[in-house]
Amino acid sequence: MYSLQEGAMRNIFASRTGIITVGSVIGILATLLQTFGNPPNMGICVACFERDIAGALGLHRAGVVQFIRPEIIGFVIGSFLIALFTGEYKPRGGSSTVIRFFLGIFAMIGALVFLGCPWRALLRLAGGDGNAILGLLGLIAGIAIGVAFLKNGYSLGRTQANRNASGWIFPAFMLALFLMLVFNVSFSEEHALFFSAKGPGSMHANIWISLVFGLVIGALAQRTRFCTMGSFRDVMLAWDFHLISGVGALLVIAFLMNLILGQFNAGFEGQPVAHTDHLWNFLGMLLAGLAFALAGGCPGRQLFLAGEGDADSGVFALGMITGAGVAHNFAMASTPKGVGGFGPAAVIIGIVFCLMIGFTMREKFTV
Amino acid sequence: MDGKVVDARGLSCPQPVVLTQKALKEEITPFNVLVNSEVSKENVLRIVNKFKMQSEVKEEGEDFIITVSR
Numbered sequence: 458m459y460s461l462q463e464g465a466m467r468n469i470f471a472s473r474t475g476i477i478t479v480g481s482v483i484g485i486l487a488t489l490l491q492t493f494g495n496p497p498n499m500g501i502c503v504a505c506f507e508r509d510i511a512g513a514l515g516l517h518r519a520g521v522v523q524f525i526r527p528e529i530i531g532f533v534i535g536s537f538l539i540a541l542f543t544g545e546y547k548p549r550g551g552s553s554t555v556i557r558f559f560l561g562i563f564a565m566i567g568a569l570v571f572l573g574c575p576w577r578a579l580l581r582l583a584g585g586d587g588n589a590i591l592g593l594l595g596l597i598a599g600i601a602i603g604v605a606f607l608k609n610g611y612s613l614g615r616t617q618a619n620r621n622a623s624g625w626i627f628p629a630f631m632l633a634l635f636l637m638l639v640f641n642v643s644f645s646e647e648h649a650l651f652f653s654a655k656g657p658g659s660m661h662a663n664i665w666i667s668l669v670f671g672l673v674i675g676a677l678a679q680r681t682r683f684c685t686m687g688s689f690r691d692v693m694l695a696w697d698f699h700l701i702s703g704v705g706a707l708l709v710i711a712f713l714m715n716l717i718l719g720q721f722n723a724g725f726e727g728q729p730v731a732h733t734d735h736l737w738n739f740l741g742m743l744l745a746g747l748a749f750a751l752a753g754g755c756p757g758r759q760l761f762l763a764g765e766g767d768a769d770s771g772v773f774a775l776g777m778i779t780g781a782g783v784a785h786n787f788a789m790a791s792t793p794k795g796v797g798g799f800g801p802a803a804v805i806i807g808i809v810f811c812l813m814i815g816f817t818m819r820e821k822f823t824v
Numbered sequence: 825m826d827g828k829v830v831d832a833r834g835l836s837c838p839q840p841v842v843l844t845q846k847a848l849k850e851e852i853t854p855f856n857v858l859v860n861s862e863v864s865k866e867n868v869l870r871i872v873n874k875f876k877m878q879s880e881v882k883e884e885g886e887d888f889i890i891t892v893s894r
Binding site: 545607613615617618682687696699753754 | 833835836837839841842845861863867870871874886
């Protein structure tokens, strides 16, 4: 038996100081990744990078966004390794799997309409991109809707402990992707892997730097339970400012780093890999935020959980990768010129889907 | 086990906190919260602390039994 104080000591990273430190470290590493070659205001973007991986695999054929991003791989494997080391690796799954897959698809669609996940929204803001304000407002609105569902008994059901294989399959898949990248696997001109010759997909840091930074962030984020969606959700749900202190640290430190590195450029027009359609920046992120809230984690957190052996989060991540393929193949993804042809309609459909899930997946928990 | 039980085992974040919060608001102390992950335990302890209540944690196999009282 022990007090909260002692409990916190067992995992110092889960303390307020721990998460603020980690948020700051992520802010530094993310801005450095941009300096080292990642696209502007995109040192880290879980949605964009999963979309790039989808492109490399040929799940879509948008030539400017195809690359196997080692950051994503590092997130999963870094989390996997630290979870193994601390005894938190627990293969588990079976909680409304197919629903989570589709939540992942729609989360990606929403993110690609805005052109960023919550991590990137923060980095864009830290880089001076005013359009990120609309995105963050939309994110908060979407999460607020999710909070309302949560307060009314929304649940995707209990997860169950699984056998070992279901836990390491996703980290192994990530490792396989990295090996394919390192060995430059390519079957032919018309076959995978595809790598962008120009555009954001061609802008990347040295893959080993990306991998190592990803591993470090993966480990630190797993330890601190870092979650950008959860940070806003906890404020609304329980007036709890623990997670958001880490997110705030990320934002502030990233902003300072951008100033130091000359990466800060304030404005709305002409921002890198961004568009100024305020309405759809807002609604795209509303969809993404709602989907993340219903799935229990932001896209980064889903990767860290997948590394811990959570097969349901693995399925959500696979849904996001699939959703990237869908988004580009069906003209839903935005470009710096504006929204895609089918983007707005897809966002509306996605919001309707999420609302349906929120209303129908309810359980009465009695004490 | 005395008192009411909130069985939050296997529920993903933030369900354990939502259920604990409900129980805290209904003022049915003492009650027990069952979780089976480190993360859920940390989160439940944090909200119990926020409500300025006492907590005791017992480990039973894979599960944590958190007893919440005034």
